[in-house]
Amino acid sequence: MRKDVVRRSQRDVLGAVLVGLSSVAMLAALGMVFLYAPREATMGDVQRIFYFHVASAWIGFFAFFVTCLAGIGYLVQGDRRWDALAFSSVEIGLTFITMTLLTGALWARPVWGTYWTWEPRLTISAVQWLIYVAYRMLRAAIEVPERRARFAAVYGIVAFVTVPLSWFAIRWWRTIHPDILMGGEGMAIAPQMVHALVVSVAAFTLLYVTLLWLRMRLERAVNALACLRAITLQKGHSDGTHHSSKGPF
Amino acid sequence: MNFLRTVWAIVGKDVAAELHTREMINAMLVFSVLVLLVFSFALDLRGAAARAAAPGVLWATVAFAGTLGLGRSLARERQTGCIDGLLLAPVERSAILLGKALGNLAFIAVVEGVLLPLLSALFGVPLLRPAMLLVTVLGTVGYAVVGTLLAAIAINTRAQEVMLPILLIPLAIPALIAAVRATGVLADGGALADVGGWIRLLVVYDLVIVAVSMLTFGFVVEE
Numbered sequence: 001m002r003k004d005v006v007r008r009s010q011r012d013v014l015g016a017v018l019v020g021l022s023s024v025a026m027l028a029a030l031g032m033v034f035l036y037a038p039r040e041a042t043m044g045d046v047q048r049i050f051y052f053h054v055a056s057a058w059i060g061f062f063a064f065f066v067t068c069l070a071g072i073g074y075l076v077q078g079d080r081r082w083d084a085l086a087f088s089s090v091e092i093g094l095t096f097i098t099m100t101l102l103t104g105a106l107w108a109r110p111v112w113g114t115y116w117t118w119e120p121r122l123t124i125s126a127v128q129w130l131i132y133v134a135y136r137m138l139r140a141a142i143e144v145p146e147r148r149a150r151f152a153a154v155y156g157i158v159a160f161v162t163v164p165l166s167w168f169a170i171r172w173w174r175t176i177h178p179d180i181l182m183g184g185e186g187m188a189i190a191p192q193m194v195h196a197l198v199v200s201v202a203a204f205t206l207l208y209v210t211l212l213w214l215r216m217r218l219e220r221a222v223n224a225l226a227c228l229r230a231i232t233l234q235k236g237h238s239d240g241t242h243h244s245s246k247g248p249f
Numbered sequence: 250m251n252f253l254r255t256v257w258a259i260v261g262k263d264v265a266a267e268l269h270t271r272e273m274i275n276a277m278l279v280f281s282v283l284v285l286l287v288f289s290f291a292l293d294l295r296g297a298a299a300r301a302a303a304p305g306v307l308w309a310t311v312a313f314a315g316t317l318g319l320g321r322s323l324a325r326e327r328q329t330g331c332i333d334g335l336l337l338a339p340v341e342r343s344a345i346l347l348g349k350a351l352g353n354l355a356f357i358a359v360v361e362g363v364l365l366p367l368l369s370a371l372f373g374v375p376l377l378r379p380a381m382l383l384v385t386v387l388g389t390v391g392y393a394v395v396g397t398l399l400a401a402i403a404i405n406t407r408a409q410e411v412m413l414p415i416l417l418i419p420l421a422i423p424a425l426i427a428a429v430r431a432t433g434v435l436a437d438g439g440a441l442a443d444v445g446g447w448i449r450l451l452v453v454y455d456l457v458i459v460a461v462s463m464l465t466f467g468f469v470v471e472e
Contacts, residue, residue: 075468130419137415141406151402154465158395158420161461165423165454172446173426 015217018210025203029055029196037196046110051196053103055204056096057125061163063093063208064128067135068160071153080223081216083149086156087139088215092208094132100125120171127166131159255340259348262331263322264355273321277360281314285367299372304432307368307376308388308425311361315392316417318356320410322349323400336470343463345470346397350462354393361385380441381432387451388428391458392421398462401469420458427451 033051040047066089074082104122105115116122138155142148267273288294288306326332326349335345365385369376396417403412431447441448 075465127419127422134415134419137408138402138406138412141408141412143407147405150468150471151405154398154468155402155416157465158398158458158461161457162420162423162454165450165457166426169423169426169450172450173430 011217015214018206018213022203022206022210025199025206029200029203032196032199037192038190040193043111046107049103049107051200052204053100053107054197055200056099056103057121058201059204059208060093060097060100060125060128062205063089063096064132064156064160064163066212067093067156071156074149074153075157080145080149083153084216084219085212086149086153087135088212088219090132090135090156091215092211094129094136096204096208097125097129097132101129118173120167120173123170123173124163124167127170128163131163135159252341252344255344256348256351259335259345260351260355263349263352266325267352267356273318273325274356274359276321277314277318277356278363280317281310281360281364282367284310284313285364285371289371294372296373300374300436303368303372303374303376304429304436306372307364307432308429310364311357311389312392312418312421312425313414314360315353315357315389315396316414318360319353319393319396319400319417320403320413322353322356323397323404324410327404332470342467342470346394346401346463346466349401350394350397353397354389357389357393358385361389374436375438376432376436378435380435380444383441383448384428384431384435384444384451387448387455388424388431391424391451391455392417394455394462395420395458398466398469401466405469423454424451427454 029051033048037048037051039045067086070082070086070089073079074086101122104125108117108119108122109115135152135155139148139152142151285306288302288309289299292298292302294302294306323332326335336342365376365381368374396413399416399420400410400413403410403416406412427447427450431444431451434444434447435441
């Protein structure tokens with residue numbers, strides 16, 4: 001019991017540290033994006049979307065990679081915590097991919113004159129978004145927790161291996177995206193822009209880790225509550241107190 | 250050797266069962282003709298527009314008709330309780346997957362065998378070429394295998410068959426793009442060498458998806 005209390009307080013400290021660190025990192029990223037990075041010559045200030053667009057796209061992909069690894073972990077070890085990691089990562093990844101699509105549309109409108117183009121990186125983000133949504137729908141359609149975890153793990157793995165292939169297929173299909181970091185036709189990139197991008201990506205990654213950690217803690221709390229509820233119910237029965245079979249409510 | 254015998258036995262069982270009723274294959278065939286009809290109305294496919302759209306129409310039709318058959322094939326296993334017998338048999342799980350997938354591949358191939366000449370005649374595109382056989386097979390193998398895996402998942406959810414297309418289509422996108430593009434080049438009179446990149450992509454997709462599906466199928470049917 002005592003050990004448990006100590007571990008819980010350690011978790012609280014770690015949570016506070018993570019939240020603090022990612023807040024500072026996000027502020028630093030905002031500062032660099034708006035104050036440090038120079039104004040882009042042809043696109044103007046709208047180009048500053050780029051730092052958030054790329055960072056959230058990166059998280060979208062990274063989160064799905066984590067889901068795939070967690071899926072493998074679950075299938076090998078059968079530990080429910082792997083499953084919690086997998087779906088927490090999907091929930092956060094879905095949020096960030098949605099942000100990628102929205103910022104992409106906001107950026108594309110003034111620069112390319114249209115909200116949506118079938119540009120490879122946007123298209124693969126849209127495909128990924130659909131896969132994430134399918135993953136969530138799959139989970140929602142299965143009631144047995146053990147089976148839900150198993151099926152979701154399989155889907156997470158199979159879906160993830162198709163992503164690089166989709167990427168190649170879409171890339172060969174057509175491309176008008178500026179080759180930003182390769183110094184292609186898109187935009188002139190100053191060293192300060194690279195610095196701002198790196199900080200922004202780092203801040204988003206930290207934010208992802210923090211959200212993931214908090215989400216998994218929430219899941220732990222939900223499970224603990226379910227356990228307590230079951231114990232209370234059982235106690236009630238053994239005490240001879242009358243309970244309806246429907247639960248504590 | 251034993252593995253292959255198991256696979257063939259399952260394929261034989263599915264083909265024999267289908268030959269008795271023909272309900273699946275007939276549904277797929279009629280449905281694909283309906284999809285063709287819808288496409289030509291929706292896009293007003295005549296002349297040059299029809300020729301340009303033919304590869305896309307072909308593969309979209311195959312993808313939609315395929316989900317119909319895939320969903321049905323696993324639902325039938327469950328209705329008849331045949332899947333329980335298969336799982337009780339002392340055979341490898343991946344052999345069951347491959348057997349079911351090859352059966353589904355055969356049914357989709359029948360649909361494609363009807364669609365290719367039909368499209369050639371209706372849309373005026375030369376799709377009846379030997380090179381198209383290779384593209385068709387490569388474009389369908391991975392789809393049938395991952396489709397069978399996901400159908401086994403889908404029938405065990407509350408939404409059942411409705412779930413299958415939502416799970417399957419996003420994962421079939423690489424094969425779909427590659428097959429459409431390769432078909433387009435071939436329909437324009439290109440040689441097999443002109444579609445080497447797309448063929449390679451299809452081969453990689455098939456290999457990866459078959460390997461991953463075989464590795465994970467055991468987890469889908471355990472319990």
